[in-house]
Amino acid sequence: MTKDSTPPPSDATFEDYGLAHTLDARPDQPTLREAAKHLILPDGIESTLWPKIEYRLSTLGVTLDNWQASASSAALGLDADGKFACTIGGVTASIPRQVGKSFWVSHLLIALCIEIPGLKATWTSHHGRTTTNTFRAVAAAVSQPLIKSHLRQDRSNGIRSTNGEQEIHFANGSRIMFGAREQGFGRGLDAIDIVVMDEAQQLGIKHSKTSCPP
Incomplete structure (x- = not known):
């Protein structure tokens, strides 16, 4: 197609x-x-x-x-x-390793961000290393020519990875923010439309209550 x-x-x-x-x-x-x-x-x-x-x-x-x-x-x-x-x-979803779950969720999220202007999403993992690896994979995905044209055109070309921030910014105002729960990421963020919680087997009740959209 x-x-x-x-x-x-x-x-x-x-x-x-x-x-x-x-x-x-x-x-x-x-x-x-x-x-x-x-x-x-x-x-x-x-x-x-x-x-x-x-x-x-x-x-x-x-x-x-x-x-x-x-x-x-x-x-x-x-x-x-x-x-x-x-x-x-x-x-x-409880899915084994190496079956394409991160590819599936990340590209579904990318398409939603492009299709829905102003969509605000967070992607959290328990450990910082997992979060960084996921961010790098998503950053590589959105750097493909057909997707890159939908990113915000700024000094970072829509991929922000400085000052402890890991974010993907789209031209239509949509955004994906990445962070580790062990570092307190996600708490206090408002107006979040989609929350992706990786490594959910290590998700605490306190964090789930404070980071999920109402």
Whole structure:
């Protein structure tokens, strides 16, 4: 699918653009239901934001695996009122190492930031080293030509890594901030739209209460 040959998909039901859609696109890969040992989908999904984000990813030269696309469709599922069906508790995933979870979440977040002006997101890990490694990986991803054009044009070219700050700034005002929970990152930040909590097995109740959007 390319920007020139395929128009942006219109709103569709979860069934149309969820598991069935990704199965048709890449039949050689397992679906989310086949790959997951335990799967609970949000109740009340009637549509999903995923088709728009999937198209955005295609213009950036990014294609997700079946399970990643299906998980994205569920995570971005909308109820009858057009609100996200996945609310309290957020999207939770226990996934092994080296299966593409950071690639999936980071590129989903990048596409959301490009698609939604002014989106404000944080990415936290327990340890500072993990946070730095993730930031470097995301910084490398947004440095690709098709994504780089969406970054804020300033002295740092939209990638800020000075004075202890690790941030990705987009031209439309969206921003991704990175920090380690062991260093107190995330507490007191306001107007946060998306919180990514890596290494959640080491997430304390105190931090989760003070860093999650109300």
